[in-house]
Amino acid sequence: MATDRPLTAKGLATRARIVAAAADLVFHRGAAQVALADVQAAADVSGSQLYHYFTDRDDLLRAVAVHRAAELVANQGPVDTLPALRAWVEANIALIAADNAAGGCRLGSLVPQLAETDPQTRATLSTAFHDWIAHLAAGLTTMTATGVLPPTADPHRLATLLVAALEGGILLAQAQRDITPMRTALEAALDHIASLATSP
Amino acid sequence: MATDRPLTAKGLATRARIVAAAADLVFHRGAAQVALADVQAAADVSGSQLYHYFTDRDDLLRAVAVHRAAELVANQGPVDTLPALRAWVEANIALIAADNAAGGCRLGSLVPQLAETDPQTRATLSTAFHDWIAHLAAGLTTMTATGVLPPTADPHRLATLLVAALEGGILLAQAQRDITPMRTALEAALDHIASLATSP
DNA sequence: ATTTTTCTGGGTTGCTCACCCCAATACGGT
């Protein structure tokens, strides 16, 4: 019976260790290839501990999605100038290139793997993407206010293009084990935004 | 022992029925949730028949990837004018919208599910995407030749943007069960291409 | 210091699954 009470600091640390271990395994192998015994070994916990903190396998995978969404939020910086936007692109490319796109996107690759199985996980992912697009749109809105982009530019439209190009680019890179399609797609998206920019 | 000899027409039909059934189940449930017994039931074959045609589970999933890639090729029409490109976008949106994005992209969603498990399946998917981008790039190249797009336009860059926006858009739509992000991403990509067009 | 609560340890269970065996039937070629 998974615990519903507030956890002590120690319990929180153990739980977090389990989620981090699971997230790492899911990233490297794909969710279907990760047995709970693998997570136990990686986190150095017993089966009882695992079930102390999580109701079942799906509960753990939900926690992985939450973990990845929280990671994304933690790594968000302001993206309210074109140089900041380019830096955002480069940081994402560098992150994926470090593994030669193996494992794909830590957040995005969870969608095809878990969305059809667990509505709660899908909801978590849905919210994460919604918020991510909103965050980028806020930055682009700032750029319309500062005159970098014209008032006719649609920040939400552009932010959606950026996130879609990013996720689609990562998926192509994962298939091809080559960062180039990700870079190409994002550069083309930046081309579009730059073409709308009002100052050189 | 799966058969390596040429199959009779009847054998080919049975094998195709199995692959189609598997592809359908993988699309609706995700690969990890599809047991071989499910495929057997859906294709109305026994376990022996399944192993007569396929070495093992991975062999069958490879065949699913090949099937999906072939489907994509069969559905390709020329995309060498802006109206044809818009029609391509609308057809893809309609296809995904028909299921409210459940199951995601029939081809693209296989990448996060299978690419880390089976190098052969990943190679199949890699080739499929490479060829798809090449096909779109060929159409865009025609547009530079006909003067629709300027000679400075890079067809491969634009084609990569289109496929990435499509796949990323579908992934967002799958998470959110809403076709809007897919449409938004693709429309923004079309905006960019239209902004390069030399004729009104 | 004692009691209560939380966390951890070390297994077991039985179900599901992928895979495989043996045999029968159907089909194609001569």
Added chain:
DNA sequence: ACCGTATTGGGGTGAGCAACCCAGAAAAAT
């Protein structure tokens, strides 16, 4: 019609897995 090959049928096996049990140790509360 007969023979060889291809296809199909009807199971069985055991490994791996998720889930769970019982009990003890550690930590927190009184």
